Amino acid sequence: MSLQKKIEEVRISFRAALDSLTSDEKDIEGVRSKFLGRKGELADLFSQLATANSEEKPILGKLLNQLKNECSVSFEEKVRSFKKPEGYSMSPGEDYTLPGLHFPVGSLHPLQQILDEIKDVFKSIGFSIAYGPEIDDDFHNFQALNMPRHHPARDMQDTFFIDKNIVLRTHTSNVQIHLMENNNPPLRYIVPGRVYRNEAISFKSYCLFHQVEGLYVDKNVSFSEMKGTLEYFVKRLFGTDVKIRFRPSYFPFTEPSAEVDIWNEERDQWMEILGCGSVDPAVFENVGYDPEIWQGYAFGMGVERIAMLKYKIADIRQFYQNDVRFLSQF
Amino acid sequence: MKVSINWLRKFVDVSETPAELAEMLTMLGLEAEVGLDFSGFKKIVSAKVLSSKKHPNADKLKLCQVFDGEETFHVVCGAPNVKAGQTVIFAKVGSVLPGDFNIKKAKIRGEESAGMICSEKELGISDEHDGILVLPDNTEAGVNISEVLNPVFSSLELDILPNRPDALSHIGIAREIAIKTGRRLHKLEVNSDLKPNTQSETVQVEIDDPDGCPRYIAGIVKNVKVGPSPRWMADALKCAGMRPINNLVDISNYVLLEMGHPTHIFDFEKFPAKTVCVRRARKGEKFITLDEEKHTLNAEHLLITNGKTPVALAGIMGGLDSAVADTTATVLIESAYFDPITIRKGSKSLGMLTESSRRFERGADPEGAVIAFWRIVTLLKELSGGELASEMVDCYPKKIQSTSITFRKSKLENIGGFPIPVKFIEKTLTSLEIDWKKSSKEEWKCIPPTFRPDLVRESDLIEEIIRIYGYDSVPSAKSFTSLFTYDAPDPLASTGKIHNCLTGLGYRQCVNNTFQAKEIASLSGKTSVAVVNPLSVLMSDIRTSLLPGLLETIDYNIKNGTSNLQLYEIGQVHSQEKKGFDGIIEKGTLCGVVHGLIDKKGVHVNGERKQSYFSLKGHINVLLKQLAHVEAIYQKCDHPEFDHCFTVSAGDQSIGVAGIVSSKIIQRLNLEIGEVFAFIFDLEHLVTVTDTFVPIKAISPFPIVERELNFVLKEEIQAGEIKNQIMHSGKGLIKEIEPVNIFIHDSLQEGMKSILFKLVFQSDTKTLEDKEVNPIIDEIISVVSNAFGAKLRS
DSSP: OOHHHHHHHHHHHHHHHHHTOOSOHHHHHHHIIIIISTTSHHHHHHHHHTTSOTTTHHHHHHHHHHHHHHHHHHHHHHHHHHOOOOOOOOSSTTOTTSOOOOOOOOBOOHHHHHHHHHHHHHHHTTOEEOOOOSEEEHHHHTGGGTOOTTOGGGGGSOOOEEETTEEEOSSTHHHHHHHHHHSOSOEEEEEEEEEEOOOOOOSSOOSEEEEEEEEEEESSOOHHHHHHHHHHHHHHHHOTTOOEEEEEEEETTEEEEEEEEEEETTTTEEEEEEEEEEEOHHHHHHHTOOTTTOEEEEEEEEHHHHHHHHHTOOOTTHHHHOOHHHHTTO | OEEEHHHHTTTSOOOSOHHHHHHHHHTTTOEEEEOOOOTTOOSEEEEEEEEEEEETTEEEEEEEEEEOSSOEEEEEEOOTTOOTTOEEEEEOTTOEETTTEEOOOEEETTEEEOSEEOBHHHHTSOSOOSSBOEEOTTOOTTOBHHHHHHHHHOEEEEEOOTTOGGGSSHHHHHHHHHHHHOOOOOOOOOOOOOOOOSSOOOOEEEESOTTTOSEEEEEEEESOOOOOOOHHHHHHHHHTTOOOOOHHHHHHHHHHHHHSOOOEEEEGGGOTTOEEEEEEOOTTOEEEBTTOOEEEOOTTSEEEESSSSEEEETTTEEBSTTSOOTTOOOEEEEEEEOOHHHHHHHHHHHTOOOHHHHHHHHOOOTTHHHHHHHHHHHHHHHHHOOEEOSOOEEEOSSOOOOOOEEEEHHHHHHHHSSOOOHHHHHHHHHHTTOEEEEEETTEEEEEOOTTOTTOOSHHHHHHHHHHHHOGGGSOOOOSOSSOOOOSOSOTTTTHHHHHHHHHHTTOEEOOOOSEEOHHHHTTTSSOOOBOSSOSSGGGOEEOSOSHHHHHHHHHHHHHTTOOOEEEEEEEEEEEEOSSSGGGEEEEEEEEEEEESEEEOSOSSOSSOEEOOHHHHHHHHHHHHHHHHSSOEEEEEEOOTTEEEEEEEEETTEEEEEEEEEOHHHHHHTTOOOOOEEEEEEEHHHHHHHHHSOOOOOOOOOSOOEEEEEEEEEETTSOHHHHHHHHHHTSTTOEEEEEEEEEEOOTTSOTTEEEEEEEEEEOOSSSOOOHHHHHHHHHHHHHHHHHHHOOEEOO
């Protein structure tokens, strides 16, 4: 019998064996060793291939390989079909109501969450972020911002002094000055950071808070543009339905100056959320920018104030107490 | 500042409700709230007192019959001044007085009381609570309170910003209303033609310090009769928050509130030399002010003297000795203009903020001084019968110059960002009482009025035009007018990754106070920066480390029921490294602490697991792998805040320290907490390693080879030392080494332990075979044996 015929015979007998195969382990192992084993029929055929003449060899080799593939694939498939998943079990016992394993829960401080939101909005409209010193000289915190010594506006910010000329910054506006001293316009930055006010600690004021200051300087930056930008910001933070108003105010370093309020339905009143205005030409002169060429706007907001409004927190001291019963709610 | 709406009506028509008026002024930049407004009050009416007799069971109480035009009520009243025939404000049962005070039917000492006769204090008009408010006799009974009292007492509460001294007066507020509404402003007309009477007096003014006192106007009025002010004036003062005293004092206060110019009325008896001098105080000079406070002065303070002794702290407060008394008959009127900075320095250094100093330090009106003088003279004549007895002496050595401002429409519109019509600009300039002249097309030469010292530059006028235009009417631009500049988006952006990793590991972020007691701030071994004017000694210094704050946070939370804690804070710390401002070093810092248990005993856990140096170390390893993709390297070190401390490095970069927190510090802080494990990292260094680009490595396709080595060695030898030695001998083929078991047992020699290391080999270029791995293993065994006296355990 030619090898080719033998190949066909093995194929037929393998198929028959496969058809009658049961899930019995012995049966399976029997078929496996009869055909696919090291001394099985296929191996036998391969050994016979060595004696075939050289012309037929490649053709027979190919046929034999095909058979081998066919057998092993269909055998494994059949064997797999016998296996039924048993299903996993739960331990201990089968009590689904037991708690999960314990892992500690982390949380971002609410002030951080609000700060991140503020940063995200301004980053998305092309503002960069800058940082600056918390302890600064009188020039950067006051004088350069158009608040000379003995200016009544200094009363608006009770100051902690390190010495006569050095203060804990009362706002992050000091960074405005550093930025303009060290860069040429145009500039578009926000400046987050901690600021200090010498105020008695109570439910509504603390000796420090966090502020985000903004500064945008270019040739045609207008009050109207500031209004549009800050409205966009407030809507991103408080939702598009929020009622906003800009009202005139006074800061020595901006002119015109405005205070931005949002309407608080619950309290039935306007709540102040940020101050802003066109950069006062005196500030530009103090840093050597020509106010005839450059103009811009600046704004500043308290992160605590926004967080209190957004989360309805009544006592500012809760932010610095770090009671985990408070922190875990954010 | 309290503003009487009735008073405003003298200068401008007001048809708005108090709330509408407050809204209008707020939108003009004069932040206003409704002060008094009786329009919402119900069941409170005018009523006649029909009879009043002594309460049978109480000496100080009276039984009154009160008629509201329809009904008669029996009321118990405690006021000493209640009398039959009076017209009063009567709050019926069921009414609510200001401050949410509910009126209920009551029985007082056995007598029924069906309501209350109200005092000024109960109505919120003044602090007067000794007696009831008695209305004019011609008031009808039964009229609702709002109709009776609103025309006299409705008021606003204003918060005037420091740049607007002109708005610290009723006429100033009225002017703003007139500008916004286009209504006519009835200016204050004064009669400046009054001539002194025949028995004329003289007074001489000498100004030593024209910088401190550029203008001083004085005059004498004789034959004044001191007495109470008429009702209209007393009511106006009360409504504006000032207590009526006597006609002389009230006139000065009235003019102050009416037109914003502070004046002073002295008893002329106290000027024997008929001379007024303005000079600086001498160092150590003593002076007693009207409020009976004694002051020690210096050259910072400006004084008014009678030529010999001081009579007033200029622009701040008069002296006790020269004040008008009931017997005063001749008075000296002072109406001056003092230098703002001089008054501010003086008032600040004495801690005396008065109605007068508030106005002078913000800039009074040098021309207003003249008007105020004549207004005082007129009122003295009307209300006290006083007659002018001297010329108006006007000593004006240093003229206050008005500035001329060029105002361009182009600049206004460039700053504003929207077009504003010329007509509006000119109308607004006029209504602001700015003296303007068109200098070219769309350009004006402007001279602001003397009562607006805040208007000196073009930008000040730009603000005024946009303010009056209304911020609400300014269109909101919807796009930027220039290109993005985005060179340095956020130098600390990577801190976001730190937050993510630590919160993921179960840490809660904290925010602690910067201020600490000096003792606490110096626990870190650093020199802290002190505040000159701290809130208290417990907050005298600026923190040098975040650790004490977090330790106190642990303590706080334990006391409030949570003791298993993982906390962190990112914040700035300061230390004085060298002398002076430049020696103050500020650093961004990350500090984390763990305390208590990781796992409580439970259905899944047999024994509780405590936080330890190793749980902390595990967190740090995760943090550095996530941030910088490196293994943290630990080296023992000393640190004042730790009992056991290790420096932590990522590659070559030292990041900070970690370890077991010093028990001494916990004790010094007086905290009731257990062992704390903490890390303190330099934020800048952490961000640097995070931001360092690490190129990805190709994944080796070749199989790994695992081997185990079990060394027996002296107990004091640390696993890490062996590990480093093995790594060093690994020819670059060792991917991982980990001690997987440490064994101490009698079967080993005394003082010895065995450590089982698991080694993983892998080559990036080929499949490793025994013939390559075995020689390395032999080498490792020989090196470790030699270096540490270790033996391979059989």
